[in-house]
Amino acid sequence: METVSIGIITLSDRASRGEYDDLSGPEIRRYFSERLKNTIEWHYEVIPDEPDRLKSLLTEMSDNHIGLICTTGGTGPAPRDITPQVTEEVCDKILPGFGEEMRRVSLQVVPTAILSAQTAGIRKKSLIINLPGKPKAIAECLDGVYAAIPYCLDLIGAPRMEFTAKGSDAFRPKKK
Amino acid sequence: METVSIGIITLSDRASRGEYDDLSGPEIRRYFSERLKNTIEWHYEVIPDEPDRLKSLLTEMSDNHIGLICTTGGTGPAPRDITPQVTEEVCDKILPGFGEEMRRVSLQVVPTAILSAQTAGIRKKSLIINLPGKPKAIAECLDGVYAAIPYCLDLIGAPRMEFTAKGSDAFRPKKK
């Protein structure tokens, strides 16, 4: 079984200054730890909502063959929310279905879900997914898209994910 | 309570020539008048489907601190339908959740709802929303997104909206 690398980038001006503890990054880690059998190599960064900082981090992580990169925070309408815009800029290809489905799922919880511009896309052999900044919205969004992540990683040539019982929703279509 | 400014731009070659009365603009006005307690300053224009005219009007309205700008008309596949394309051009940030949700709501009424490219986005401290041209589709679409509008305006620094009983769906998440 291959080791898989997962990058987590928390965007928060206040958490990056140490004004509070980031709870979203650890929540993403918990979510995947429970579902994957593979040994996971974690790459975790807490940064301010700065486009240049995010851009260089996404580029660096995907250049370093991190197959899955999750961001949390910075997806809203406020001026300093820049995560989806930077994601679109660095990606070779956008996968709009991720954002659509995560908003649809969140909309069943809060009507302000439509304010999130969260998206996902491919850069080289990395899948980049924008998650919301609120810790409790992370599992909601991932539940909506998780099942498609491992097959997506197969298709772009990233290491293969293997699942625990909790990851049994993950779906790989049969080869034609 | 602050005064709020709302811009309404009707795009219609025929209405702008006076060939019929615009019903969509007044419908937007009725919708917000019923839901807001604030004094509202209205800015209403009926223009032909001309990209340059729309672009300068959107720019001018947002430069003049109009917090909410609703367009009606020009969202379809016909060659002169240019509203969403111009909206994307002038906005600093697109909020795709608005278009997705308005299409989903409209699709329950007519299968041709998927032909609308309507979108929404932020320019400076203004939220710009594209509404359909048909008067009766306006309330349908606004019902799908209205609840998120006031919080969006809070986030971009526009004046705060206060609600009547009819506007009680409006939702502001608690501060973290």
Add this chain to the structure above:
Amino acid sequence: METVSIGIITLSDRASRGEYDDLSGPEIRRYFSERLKNTIEWHYEVIPDEPDRLKSLLTEMSDNHIGLICTTGGTGPAPRDITPQVTEEVCDKILPGFGEEMRRVSLQVVPTAILSAQTAGIRKKSLIINLPGKPKAIAECLDGVYAAIPYCLDLIGAPRMEFTAKGSDAFRPKKK
């Protein structure tokens, strides 16, 4: 009754090399043949997943007044999947509602539906629609959007489609 022209472009490296028979192109042909009363002029090409080849073919077909052009294949995250990206490049206008609705329909069948970046758009007097590569997913996706296609073609000035009983879902709003 006018003759309508329909273009079908199958994108598949393997099918284009003759390694297997294309089943998706014929499935698209079957779908429309059953629903249209018009005489149909078919334009059918099987090509490798090459952006330049697709770009010139889409351009040529729409320059030649083919009102409806359906692609099949090349909509996923893999590096050689380039269909939606080329479609966006050649189109004058994107109609995001098609992709949204086709993904939503497919998602009820497989969770990996969110991996498809399929879209649709207008180039001159042609509607271009990206369909998935799997033959059995084609009718699923077309069932979700078919009803809006004829009216879309009316709006862009393409020849008028007339329907058989099987095409009775097709919807044209009444003129205002």
